[in-house]
Amino acid sequence: MPVISLPDGSEKVFDKPVSVYDIALDIGPGLAKAAVAGVVDGKLVDMSFMVQDDAAIKLLTVKDNQGLEILRHSCAHLLAQAVKQLFPSAQVTIGPVIEDGFYYDFAYKRGFSSEDLSKIEQRMHELAQKAQEVIRSTMTRDQAIAYFESIGEKYKAEIIRDLPENEELSLYTQGDFTDLCRGPHVPNTSYLKAFKLMRVAGAYWRGDAKNEMLTRIYGTCWADKKALKAYLHRLEEAEKRDHRKIGKALDLFHFQEDSPGxxxxxxxxxxxxxxxxxxxxxxxxxxxxxxxxxxLIADISMWEKSGHAAKYADNMFMTHSENREYALRxxxxxxxxxxxxxxxxxxxxxxxxxxxxxxxxxxxxxxxxxxxxxxxxxxxxxxxxxxxxxxxxxxxxxxxxxxxxxxxxxxxxxxxxxxxxxxxxxxxxxxxxxxxxxxxxxxxxxxxxxxxxxxxxxxxxxxxxxxxxxxxxxxxxxxxxxxxxxxxxxxxxxxxxxxxxxxxxxxxxxxxxxxxxxxxxxxxxxxYAGKLPVWLASTQVVVIGVSNKQDEYIQKIQTKLQNMHIRSQIDLRNEKIGFKIREHTLARVPFIAIAGEKEAASDQISVRKQDGTDLGVLSISEFSKLLSDEVAKKGLVTS
Structure with missing residues (x-):
């Protein structure tokens, strides 16, 4: 009679061998429906796995990181099944889980287009809704090679040939599709509800540039549609925040091929x-x-003693001088x-x-x-x-x-x-x-x-x-x-x-x-999406005049700000004030100080923040204190 130990310290006793699914069902129907896999004595297993002896068991749902990975791995298989149905001549290779999703590499002569992705994704949804049971089976190495060669999957057969001869291999079948895989997988395809194919890329077979180029399809998969929507929103937001685009727009840095990377x-x-x-x-x-x-440079012997030469040999820049070999550290x-x-x-x-x-x-x-x-x-x-x-x-x-x-x-x-x-x-x-x-x-x-x-x-x-x-x-x-x-x-x-x-x-x-x-x-x-806080901003304030009549006054303000170690610049261009404000707002300058005849006459400045907030007219000392207080919020104080 297997005694099952659960994570909360409780135990359940069964009078005969029992599946992980039945253990979950005994705990509660809700858990049995939600669980995607189990951990039996530290080993990941399918819900169909039979527990023969006493064991410690943990049930995984898509709320667990491991459960979400299983969901994504199963979605990779769903992708491969859809591709094989729509493009029978395509051969499947490998399809692992990656951060936030999965990919699968295919050998397909013409490759795939964005139009193909929409068709494949639609077929995946159709297959998921069929709730196809995912069934595990085993084969010997030679049996598996023969099987995949018989269905024209030469890449799978090549993978298996590199495995030990006496190793028993597991295969997973859903509907008309069978794949080599350690598993575990979801009980059936209806668990796959929130996924999206993202893009197509090229990838060499087994990561070797000497081998043929394959087509890689990337996808993402989440526990529910709400999580998928949130992820896609994050991607959109990440695109807006791309530091390369912002760096170019704000004139911060650039890269060129003379010094790649x-x-x-x-x-x-x-x-x-x-x-x-x-x-x-x-x-x-x-x-x-x-x-x-x-x-920056030391004799290679130092890196050999430290162990870095063995670890980073392929990634070290080497140079020679007077019959000695050196490395950039x-x-x-x-x-x-x-x-x-x-x-x-x-x-x-x-x-x-x-x-x-x-x-x-x-x-x-x-x-x-x-x-x-x-x-x-x-x-x-x-x-x-x-x-x-x-x-x-x-x-x-x-x-x-x-x-x-x-x-x-x-x-x-x-x-x-x-x-x-x-x-x-x-x-x-x-x-x-x-x-x-x-x-x-x-x-x-x-x-x-x-x-x-x-x-x-x-x-x-x-x-x-x-x-x-x-x-x-x-x-x-x-x-x-x-x-x-x-x-x-x-x-x-x-x-x-x-x-x-x-x-x-x-x-x-x-x-x-x-x-x-x-x-x-x-x-x-x-x-910060380029809107760096005041203490980090390359230009903390820009001072502009309503007209060129205020140029001398603006230069006087800048001198005071610079003496306080505030990073300021002035804009004396003969442009409309609205144009200048908009340009410096887009440049994400935290503060814009504006001087007209009135401000110049009263030794004051009109101040607005990057987000458009009007702070009104301030004296120079009031404005400098405002800047100092903003800088101090992040650990630095002007002096």
């Missing part, structure tokens, strides 16, 4: 950069980090260790905190480049702390507080914390990894921070805490990290003299708060 920063963009960098420099000083600068950590190693350290020197705005280079594939968000050269707000094991928790706690403060000042109030654990490719013993992961988990727990685990996502030298920021339209951006590293200091020979006058290896904490300054500025632009 590396931004050319214009004066206005550089002004924003300086604000972010200066803010982080002040934050580092507040939290006890002293600033250093280290070389892909990370700042090894050069920082050299500063530490430049003199003998004592336990009294620890913790030793160093910060660097370090430029790194990575030879990213051209197809992966994306404005400021994915580049080949970027500046990290790196921090490296050398400490003893006993100091780990207090140092990590301080870093967490610094991160929270920085994110609040930049306008991010919602964020998720994740602890990324050991990857398959790593350096260091399991014992060290156990200790490292436990230390970061304890620091988070003892500080009252809620977090989720990310198995396999740690750095190659240690686990890391990740900060995922939520922007104004609900997108998540992974920015800051805190990484615990026992390995690199040992590999690079870092030592300190302990209280017993013996040499010991320090622990190294790596931390970045905004991460890549380029990427963070891109995120800020999209978060």
């Amino acid at each position: 590396i931004a050319f920063w214009h004066p206005k963009g550089t002004a924003i950069w300086r604000v972010v960098e200066d803010y982080m420099r002040a934050s580092n000083t507040k939290y006890g980090c002293t600033e250093i600068r280290t070389p 892909p990370m700042n950590c090894p050069t920082c260790v050299q500063v530490y190693n430049s003199q003998l350290r004592s336990y009294r020197d620890l913790p030793l905190r160093m910060a660097e705005f370090g430029v790194v280079h990575r030879n990213e594939a051209s197809g992966a480049l994306h404005g400021l968000l994915r580049v080949r050269s970027f500046t990290q707000d790196d921090g490296h702390i050398f400490c003893t094991e006993e100091q780990i928790e207090s140092e990590v706690t301080q870093m967490i507080e610094q991160c929270f403060e920085v994110y609040r000042d930049f306008g991010f109030n919602d964020y998720d914390i994740k602890l990324a654990l050991r990857p398959d490719a790593r350096v260091g013993s399991d014992e060290i990894w156990d200790k490292s992961e436990r230390a970061l988990a304890d620091a988070l727990t003892n500080h009252g921070v809620k977090f989720d685990y990310l198995p396999g996502e740690g750095a190659f030298y240690g686990p890391k805490i990740e900060f995922h920021l939520q922007d104004a339209i609900g997108r998540s951006w992974q920015c800051g990290t805190i990484q615990l590293d026992f390995s690199m200091p040992e590999r690079l020979g870092a030592k300190f003299i302990d209280q017993q006058s013996e040499k010991k290896t320090p622990v190294m904490l790596h931390r970045a708060i905004v991460g890549s300054l380029e990427r963070f500025i891109g995120v800020l632009i999209e978060h």
